[in-house]
Amino acid sequence: MLPSDERKREIAARARERGIILNEDHWKLIAISYKYYEQHHTICTLRNLIKLSGLEKKQIYKLFPGNPIGEISQITGLPMPKEC
Amino acid sequence: MPEASQKYTFCRTLLNGPSPSHVRELGNSRYPLAMYEQGLAAGESAYDHGGYINIPELPSGVGVRNSCRPEIIEESAYLRILQPAGGWLSAGTLEKLAACAETYGKSLIHFTSGGTIEIYTTREQMVPAVRELNAAGLDVGSTGNDLRCLTACCGPARCDAALIDAPALATYLGQRFIDEQQYPGYPQKVKSGVSGCPNDCTRAMMQKDHSFIGVYRDLPQINSEALLAWQEAGGDLKGLLASCPTEALVWTGSTLAVDPQKCWHCMVCINLCPAIRPGRERGVAWVAGGKYGHRGPQGPMVGYVLVPFIPIKDNDYTTIGDLFGAFLELWADNAQKKERVGDFISRVGPLWVIKELGLNAVPQILISPGRNGF
Amino acid sequence: MNTPDLPAGIMPDYRREIPAGLLARQGSWIWHEILQPGVIRHLAADGSTLLTVRILLPPNGLLSAATLRRLAGWIREYALTGRRTSRQGFEFVGVKPEKLEKLLAELEAAGFPAGGTGKSLHQVKCCTSFVHCQNAAVDAPSIAKVITDFFYRDFLQQELPAPLKISIGGCPNQCGGGVEADIGILGWYESVPEVDEERFLAANIDIGLLVSWCPTGAILTRQVKDGMVVSIDADRCVRCTSCVQVAPEGISLKKRSYVDIAVGGHGGNSYSGPEMAAVVFTRIPARPLEYKAIIDRIEAIINYWRRSGKPGERLAGFIERTGWSSFLEAIGAGGVEEPGDKPSLQTNFRRDLHFRY
Numbered sequence: 001m002l003p004s005d006e007r008k009r010e011i012a013a014r015a016r017e018r019g020i021i022l023n024e025d026h027w028k029l030i031a032i033s034y035k036y037y038e039q040h041h042t043i044c045t046l047r048n049l050i051k052l053s054g055l056e057k058k059q060i061y062k063l064f065p066g067n068p069i070g071e072i073s074q075i076t077g078l079p080m081p082k083e084c
Numbered sequence: 085m086p087e088a089s090q091k092y093t094f095c096r097t098l099l100n101g102p103s104p105s106h107v108r109e110l111g112n113s114r115y116p117l118a119m120y121e122q123g124l125a126a127g128e129s130a131y132d133h134g135g136y137i138n139i140p141e142l143p144s145g146v147g148v149r150n151s152c153r154p155e156i157i158e159e160s161a162y163l164r165i166l167q168p169a170g171g172w173l174s175a176g177t178l179e180k181l182a183a184c185a186e187t188y189g190k191s192l193i194h195f196t197s198g199g200t201i202e203i204y205t206t207r208e209q210m211v212p213a214v215r216e217l218n219a220a221g222l223d224v225g226s227t228g229n230d231l232r233c234l235t236a237c238c239g240p241a242r243c244d245a246a247l248i249d250a251p252a253l254a255t256y257l258g259q260r261f262i263d264e265q266q267y268p269g270y271p272q273k274v275k276s277g278v279s280g281c282p283n284d285c286t287r288a289m290m291q292k293d294h295s296f297i298g299v300y301r302d303l304p305q306i307n308s309e310a311l312l313a314w315q316e317a318g319g320d321l322k323g324l325l326a327s328c329p330t331e332a333l334v335w336t337g338s339t340l341a342v343d344p345q346k347c348w349h350c351m352v353c354i355n356l357c358p359a360i361r362p363g364r365e366r367g368v369a370w371v372a373g374g375k376y377g378h379r380g381p382q383g384p385m386v387g388y389v390l391v392p393f394i395p396i397k398d399n400d401y402t403t404i405g406d407l408f409g410a411f412l413e414l415w416a417d418n419a420q421k422k423e424r425v426g427d428f429i430s431r432v433g434p435l436w437v438i439k440e441l442g443l444n445a446v447p448q449i450l451i452s453p454g455r456n457g458f
Numbered sequence: 459m460n461t462p463d464l465p466a467g468i469m470p471d472y473r474r475e476i477p478a479g480l481l482a483r484q485g486s487w488i489w490h491e492i493l494q495p496g497v498i499r500h501l502a503a504d505g506s507t508l509l510t511v512r513i514l515l516p517p518n519g520l521l522s523a524a525t526l527r528r529l530a531g532w533i534r535e536y537a538l539t540g541r542r543t544s545r546q547g548f549e550f551v552g553v554k555p556e557k558l559e560k561l562l563a564e565l566e567a568a569g570f571p572a573g574g575t576g577k578s579l580h581q582v583k584c585c586t587s588f589v590h591c592q593n594a595a596v597d598a599p600s601i602a603k604v605i606t607d608f609f610y611r612d613f614l615q616q617e618l619p620a621p622l623k624i625s626i627g628g629c630p631n632q633c634g635g636g637v638e639a640d641i642g643i644l645g646w647y648e649s650v651p652e653v654d655e656e657r658f659l660a661a662n663i664d665i666g667l668l669v670s671w672c673p674t675g676a677i678l679t680r681q682v683k684d685g686m687v688v689s690i691d692a693d694r695c696v697r698c699t700s701c702v703q704v705a706p707e708g709i710s711l712k713k714r715s716y717v718d719i720a721v722g723g724h725g726g727n728s729y730s731g732p733e734m735a736a737v738v739f740t741r742i743p744a745r746p747l748e749y750k751a752i753i754d755r756i757e758a759i760i761n762y763w764r765r766s767g768k769p770g771e772r773l774a775g776f777i778e779r780t781g782w783s784s785f786l787e788a789i790g791a792g793g794v795e796e797p798g799d800k801p802s803l804q805t806n807f808r809r810d811l812h813f814r815y
Binding site: 094097098100101102103104105106107108109110112113115119120123124125127128129130131132133134140141142143144145149150160162166167168169170171172173174175176177178179181182183185186191192193194195196197198199204211214215218221222223224225234235236237238239240241242243244246249251252254255258259262263265266267282283284285286287289290291297299301327329345346347348349350351352355358361369371376377378379380381382383384385386387388389392393420421422429430433434448449450451452453454455 | 462463464465466467468469470471472473474475476477480481483484485487488489490500501508510514515516517518519520521522523524525526527529530531533534539540541542543544546551569570583584585586587588589590591592593594597599600603604606607610613627630631632633634635636637638667670671673674696698699700702703706707713715725726727728729730731732733734745746747770803804805806807808809810811812813814815
């Protein structure tokens with residue numbers, strides 16, 4: 001279920017609306033998130049994102065400021081994380 | 085009292101009675117009292133589940149409640165402020181909090197049961213509010229799947245029972261792990277607390293995923309002269325002897341002694357008699373897994389002792405910080421999504437955790453050896 | 459997007475909240491005594507003293523900015539510094555002895571009386587409930603207010619057998635700590651959460667988390683034409699509401715609620731070590747402000763303990779001495795519901811600090 005080119009354009013547009021211009025690292029994280037969801041039927045935690053991407057936590061927070069998992073879900077349409 | 089609260093039947097009733105009223109405080113702020121009245125009248129909260137907030141500058145310390153009554157308030161956002169350890173709040177800090185709540189919030193402050201401070205505000209006001217808090221030496225954090233605010237008892241600045249400097253240890257850990265408090269990245273929240281002695285006034289062993297509790301390893305120290313003075317002033321020696329849960333206090337007819345085989349190093353005699361003071365060989369017991377909530381397979385539970393005694397020398401907390409950090413990594417790597425520390429340890433077993441951390445399992449952590457061979 | 463310069467990474471240092479003179483006396487305290495309800499005097503080895511005044515705050519630590527400024531004003535006028543207690547109360551530390559009476563009078567006039575020390579009812583701790591929370595089944599602050607009003611004398615006096623701590627949590631999350639107190643009040647939803655399949659399908663829900671977070675495996679998934687839906691096995695459900703947290707759009711509660719009353723919770727490692735409270739009354743109605751059923755039962759518990767407890771005996775110790783059966787009979791508790799099955803704790807591991815070396 002990795003995004004098609006058309007989906008990618010949608011994703012990029014939604015990211016732009018949220019003030020994020022997607023670069024290679026963003027796409028890497030998005031791809032990991034999709035793949036993880038496909039395999040586990042639950043969205044990837046930040047912890048797993050760090051492990052699977054090899055990026056550091058703060059780098060991920062720079063790429064998707066504020067709430068990386070939430071932003072990835074907002075942009076890609078994956079289920080939103082729930083906090084309490 | 086502003087008239088607003090007078091027109092609400094339920095809220096008005098809560099203004100009565102001799103004890104201080106939260107409705108009076110709400111009424112003296114810009115809190116939308118209609119929301120509370122609505123909840124009381126309907127018997128269910130007027131706030132709603134969900135609500136997504138993303139403040140790029142603030143990965144943690146911010147939250148939002150959805151509203152079931154958008155005509156009263158569309159949503160209610162809040163900032164969660166890290167409390168200085170031990171609950172200490174000077175006049176200056178209280179005034180700064182008040183100013184911040186007046187300027188950027190609803191003129192309301194909330195001391196949460198978890199030990200933090202909340203200001204109800206709006207999304208737009210959050211960043212300027214936090215800049216002002218920063219200027220006052222305060223900061224936000226402690227929301228989401230992060231290391232929650234480290235709490236402590238009042239410590240030796242005020243307490244005679246404090247075996248260790250609990251707020252100092254909490255502050256050390258808080259400073260060292262500030263990124264974990266401000267950038268959520270764990271499978272679930274993890275709360276931590278430090279208590280200065282086994283009296284555990286903050287109930288850290290029960291409420292917090294991690295607690296470090298001040299303990300002593302040698303025996304309570306008895307000052308015979310002071311004991312005599314205490315008795316002469318009406319101290320109840322018989323009651324004191326009877327109070328010891330392990331019958332470790334031995335009275336020879338002229339002197340009092342502690343049986344080293346029996347004493348289990350609690351605080352009962354120390355709490356009762358000024359002539360008995362805690363031992364001098366001090367450190368912390370590390371307890372992990374406490375929680376109040378009914379979520380997760382275990383429900384509410386008291387934590388497990390992982391290490392009964394970690395010595396503290398010269399206020400050096402590095403070893404404790406190293407262990408704390410190592411545990412958090414181990415838990416984060418192995419816990420299931422949303423699995424609190426208590427459920428995690430119950431699932432994998434305390435011995436597995438101790439082994440993975442490269443620690444020795446000392447006999448004191450067991451009540452008895454295992455009762456089955458699996 | 460520019461890289462934000464926040465968060466600032468400040469863990470506040472508690473030492474800034476304490477005047478240097480007091481901080482310098484850190485560790486010098488050797489004993490304390492309660493002079494009168496709400497007033498504690500700490501003694502140092504050199505004979506010097508430190509006065510603390512503990513006051514009652516409104517339930518849930520909710521304070522207007524104006525009240526916060528008053529607290530600050532009292533500190534400036536009468537004391538060295540202040541602290542919020544772990545039970546959502548407040549203390550003035552380093553009160554000037556010559557101004558003690560004046561402070562106490564002002565506090566009383568302002569409606570924040572001193573008390574809640576020693577053998578009294580301490581500040582009732584509770585969660586925020588309907589004031590600012592979506593999870594709450596019952597409203598803890600108003601229950602706290604009504605309880606504090608009813609037992610107000612016991613806050614001002616020290617005539618109970620031992621300290622009495624009451625905590626109230628409005629939902630199974632128990633942020634208010636109802637599970638830990640001498641008397642705990644625990645809010646519950648009566649019904650099992652219900653799934654609205656249409657809304658569930660429309661909502662894009664994290665089904666993996668929904669299934670894995672359920673502590674009893676009560677969430678059953680089913681593939682339908684438009685995707686995956688779930689149903690909830692009512693026999694397994696323990697009403698922890700985790701599923702509502704994950705899928706508020708598709709899973710909801712009929713908001714009928716009640717409280718359980720639990721007794722004998724205690725922290726600290728004196729005697730038997732920290733222990734959660736045990737539920738003695740269940741399914742007590744708790745519609746806002748109709749709290750007579752709760753008050754009556756708490757009164758029965760307190761009165762029995764007041765009558766028959768030995769001096770210094772906390773509620774848990776009292777029950778241990780008298781035995782559960784006679785305690786339950788004396789307070790008029792009927793059959794107590796069987797607790798649901800749960801995987802057992804690792805029971806041979808220590809969960810107190812009773813170490814022998």
